[in-house]
Amino acid sequence: MRALISELERLPGFAAVQQRLEQDSVQRITGLVGGARGALAAQLFGRLRRTILVVTPSTRRAEAWFDDLHALVRTETDDLAPPLRLFPSLPTLLYSDVTADRELIGQRLDTMEALLRGEPIVVVASLSALLHRTIPPRSLAGTDLDLAVGQDLQPEALIQHLGELGYVEHDPVIMPGQCVQRGGIVDLYPVTAPQPIRIEFWGDEIESIRYFDVNSQRSTLPQERFTVTVSRESLWNQALGAQASNQIAQAVEQHAGQLESAGRTMQAKRLRARVTADLEKLEHEVAFPTSDHYLPFLYQEVTTLFDYLPNNALVVVDSPEAPSPVATTERRVASWILASRSRTWTVARLDCSLSALISLATTENPRPCSPARAASMAAFRPRRFVCSAMSSTEPVSSAIACACSARSAIVSATDSAFARAASTVASVEVIDSAPARASSSTSSEDSATCRARCAFCSEVCATWVTVA
Template identity: 25%
Template structure:
């Protein structure tokens, strides 16, 4: 099926020339292109038109889950009949394994997997196997190791109507690809057998499959509603993919166990030669326990650290990732590239430094170092043709494109870049309070950027005391909670959002009419020309958008940012006058379905749960209380109330 863009929009302003230039560049086999698009100029629509014109599988990469979720919704609305998928880390909570030698403190890996995000990841790889019209919106987690596409596809169960196959062979194969047989709770990743009917609930779909047999022959294949059992559609043939990306044949598992034993024997000798007997004993005990678990259960805690052995890779060889699931001719768009590219650069080094300590002190074998994200060079090797999209492209992108930039400066709505005003630092808090009250009276929103987390928190506390509804947001706020904070800002639950550098790229907040940048004259990463342009652009979607920079002197970065903003204002103003356009604010519906996945994550504990620990008269009462807490914790996790589940877990530990 071809990509078919559904939209009432038509390319306007310089969108048409940008679409044409990008498409021509890809047809001319340009490896690297840069799209410099200002906030509100319709960059997502431009990307969608290019994808439609070229009709190839595409990967759109963003630097965080929040931006990826926003892009996913936009592309989903543009391509309702095509396979638009979402691929981000499936962890709601993740504490990586680590060791702190100075304190002799070992921190075990702890994580909570979001079942819905896991389903979306599996759905993404299925679409890549089955369709050419696949568009995957991913975060940078797509360069982390994933199961081998050859092993995953090779373990697939493929059924056809009229096929000769025994019921026992089907159930055995389902168990081999890690599905669990059940007679009760029919959920994702399980199957049930009723006479000659087998029903399978795949992990990558909301619907289940029914396989009807007549003797040893497949009589019918259908998709069913898992709750009511009603048939949705019939199939002539049906592929059933493994339950997870990490699946392997029995012989692969056996050879991996032998390979791990050989590495263990070698590493023990190496540690003993260095006189590190405690570390040698530790790695022996831990690895042998893991091997027993793998032989008995097929997996162990932290099995990903042995991934090199399971995939048969050589030491140092890159792991398979989502990029390996794409065909050779795929397109890649890197959104907000000035942020995403540096992230891709740094991920491997950060991961390796943590694991080297674990290996050195006998917590992991050296092969654990190969359970890693791709290096930047490996990432580059796996790309085909790239388009870097940003309002402020970085030096890497400009170098790769030989300085050639395709500009998209004109906004179809006629909105002009916000005017920038510089005010003195003295009295900035009270001056800003006056501006905030003016905006709030009109039902508008305000963004404020500070230089430190402490200042963001103190400022939020001060403004709250004087009656301003405000929240703060910085890197310690969990990624998924940010989706909810931004949604609440748009809904009007509060009026002012205070942050550091999280308010910059790609956040679609049309209700914001004022951006205030405190201490704008403090040179550094957070006050570079690019950062200032991005931050100022957050209010460019509002007709009354305005930016105030509090500074006592004009820095080079401020001058470059103001000059670039003025240049863009002049281009847009001239276009508006030539075409008789009256600027109007962007109206964006509050449609953030993915936010619903985590909406329940922030439920408060009930009064009874937060009152503290009850008094116990016997050990039996303690055991009964812990059992109840464990049951409540599991139920909370099922309902995606992970904050509540975490608090219950901490209570159990106490």
């Protein structure tokens, strides 16, 4: 792979891009298809040694970038893990009752921890992952717990510290974010580790640290030292918890009053009971799976991954400029349906009126060969096809109309996400197209408008596929 990157570095286009990026300018690159996009990012990372954030329009696109970069950014000095992180999006909503996957939270926390350490890494994230708010850097910094063989530490003190980091006691340990003490042994499943670890004590001294298998409970790889990170994206302490609890109680009473005014008394009682139970746990600083739902009350500022990027970070925006044939066809069909919708209803009403007049002109029991029967059948046949066409086009036209109405919201979301990083970091916009040769030039088109257009095309295309 290094030989491939070396060959790409000889191209004059790569040298021009690197020179302009050193001047903190915005570049727009076209002509890159397939793995050439990852090769460009790997080449820039190897030469500049700066943190690179790759922004993709979808999760599937982010995973494709991550697979391409996994072998390209590795060097001889790297250990088993290359300087590459995938920052996933959480599939659950912030206020949903469903708990987010702990492994996904571990990947997000591992990425933020690496950025706080100042390591130059390549981060791949989708747009939805960047829009999800998280813990501020000031609250996450300095929360790591370092463990080493021979360290003086009581098992009870370790369990108490793990509770402050958001770990929940559970016997046996089977999922990330759990811990348990059994005599002089503490089992812990860090959210950033591939397997749980077992810490054995000899009195108040750590005797060994080993990974162990969840199914067989047998120890595997020994470790001389290990760093434990937080297990969730919100940390509660006594000072912050008191202020947040008052705000939560006021918000609950406000929403419960609105529910009671609307006649939804049972929903208001369930809301009060659920939040009251959560507040009791929060006041005692007891971690529970859905504590991240109260993150907006704990941290007033809105924090995303952009707040963890260094000032010299490079942002690579994967922007597929050329729409797919399905999206192009969909836009044409949508415009045709919206334009002809009123005319379709006009023809239908006229057909119903004509059929009613013809029905009055016919006899009650016409003969098979009479002119009145022939006129009735001639009017009934086209009416049947018009009604069938109306019933089939109505769901499609309604769904496309909803997608068109959501365009302004998509544009606003994409603009706000990228405007925060535009003033502090350099940017590269990679356009997925296939011209005759690769070229690089200063962007003459507003990149935010291009990203909004691409997001809108993806949204409308997804709606069309769902309806079809």
